[in-house]
Amino acid sequence: MLNKLYDWVDERLDITPIWRDIADHEVPEHVNPAHHFSAFVYCFGGLTFFITVIQILSGMFLTMYYVPDIENAWQSVYYLQNEVAFGEIVRGMHHWGASLVVVMIFLHTLRVFFTGSYKKPRELNWVVGVLLFGVILGLSFTGYLLPWDMKALFATKVGIEIAASVPVIGETIKILLAGDSTILGAQTLTRFFAIHVFFLPAALLGLLAAHFIMIRRQGISGPL
Amino acid sequence: MSNNRVSRRQFLGYTLTGVGGFMAAGMLMPMVRFAVDPILQQHEGGDFVLTDQAVADITEEPVRVDFSFEQTDAWYVSEVTNSAWVYKEGDKLIALSPVCKHLGCTVNWAGDPEQPTQFFCPCHAGRYEKNGQNIPGTPPLGPLDEYEVQEQDGFVAIGAVRDNTLV
DSSP: HHHHHHHHHHHOOHHHHHHHHHHHOOGGGOTTTTTGGGGGGGGGHHHHHHHHHHHHHHHHHTTTTTTOTTTTHHHHHHHHHHSSTTHHHHHHHHHHHHHHHHHHHHHHHHHHHHHHSSSSTHHHHHHHHHHHHHHHHHHHHHHTTTTOOOOHHHHHHHHHHHHHHHHHHHHHHHHHSSSSSOOOOHHHHHHHHHHHIIHHOOOOOOOHHHHHHHHHOOOOOOOO | OOOOOOOHHHHHHHHHHHHHHHHHHHHHHHHHHHTTHHOOOOOOOOOOOEEEEEEOOOSOOEEEEEEEEEEEEEEEEEEEEEEEEEETTTTTEEEOOOOOOOSSSSSEETSTOOOSSSSEETTTTEEOOOTTBBBBSOOOSOOOEEEEEEEETTTTEEEEEEEOOOO
């Protein structure tokens, strides 16, 4: 049944070369943990991507209940966690995944660094990777405020003051983030929500595409 | 005709780039202006807020004075309570902002038992002299902000915040 469906589409659109190009490629022996167990260090990039996918999915579902409004944000988080079936699980996935993705991206960076994989011709991919690291940290920072509890509020106050300590343009960055020169409130929450849910994920997906296309063109770096 | 004739191809290239740039700008300009609006908004100075702290009770020892006012945060209007550290220098009233100039925590007078004549920030042990001067070697990079302050009917009234004028 599925085969027939596939053949029907393939006959018309010739999709086999497309998915071959994406999925059908050899994994070199030196990066395959089945051959050398120590090669598991090559899995951190893929694990980062796997957790990122979980973050995107669980985040999409969280927005079904969450509202970025200072009157209701905390209540909506409380409700989705305690009243909604599996709410604790879905929020837990997003909560713990957020920390885990930073851990994984860090381990991935260490692996790339210590195997020297950033060297020519892969310099550009290292640059894109560092940008991705920045985007992930930005997602962590903006997501932290959204539950609108005391910890979130004061962590963001401190975070915004850190941003404000940038020479010359610090004050502008601060207002751009907070939405007001003195108040950390209603506008801050909506801004952080917009950045967390639309702007940074868009940047993330674009950079990820570039990261993966470069990997496929250049291949995985050779053994040490 | 000059020597630099513009070919049809170049002409089309310039025209399409120009039109495309114009369309992109027409699309982006409103969105960018929309996003940076908070930076360009004017803020009028706040009015003085009357507190229930009698001026006669103020000594040379800073005391914490709370004051409440109606704060407009875009579409959200609420009653907010802030505080100031108020003391007298001779006959002059002085009110300092409790917001640490390091990362925005709240400082306390004599918050560190070992420094009974200084302001202390519990977050990263930032310290300030009584006049708000930050102590070198502690995290803050500048002195505490100062409030405009005046006496109204024997009570302390707190105004807008400004840079420290005492140091």
